[in-house]
């Protein structure tokens with residue numbers, strides 16, 4: 480099971496509340512001295528391990544971009560809501576929300592709908 484690998488690597492286990500996670504020790508790849516060579520990548524085969532490290536660099540870039548875009552979208556959505564309400568308009572425009580839900584569903588299927596629901600909630604808070 481995937482969570483077994485993740486947990487045995489020690490890289491993604493949840494820190495206790497209020498305690499810094501493993502990332503507090505510095506850049507993840509700078510942590511040398513893990514017990515087994517495969518602990519970081521999940522494989523002891525050097526070519527595969529090197530490729531995994533390379534791919535993870537891009538994954539990390541993508542995750543950073545997603546987080547920034549997520550935060551920017553939420554800020555913009557909040558600004559639209561505040562602007563509209565200050566001008567006497569409605570807090571939400573459900574027809575627009577339906578368009579967005581359909582866009583994500585068409586591109587990504589059922590998971591897209593769930594993602595769009597989270598995006599919309601990030602912008603206007605829970606209903």
Ligand SMILES: C=C(O[C@@H]1C=C(C(=O)O)C=C[C@H]1O)C(=O)O
Pocket residue numbers: 555556557559560570571572573575576579598599602603
């Ligand atoms: C941002 C807006 O306001 C609300 C938030 C939306 C969003 O986060 O995309 C969409 C529709 C509205 O309910 C908007 O009308 O465009």
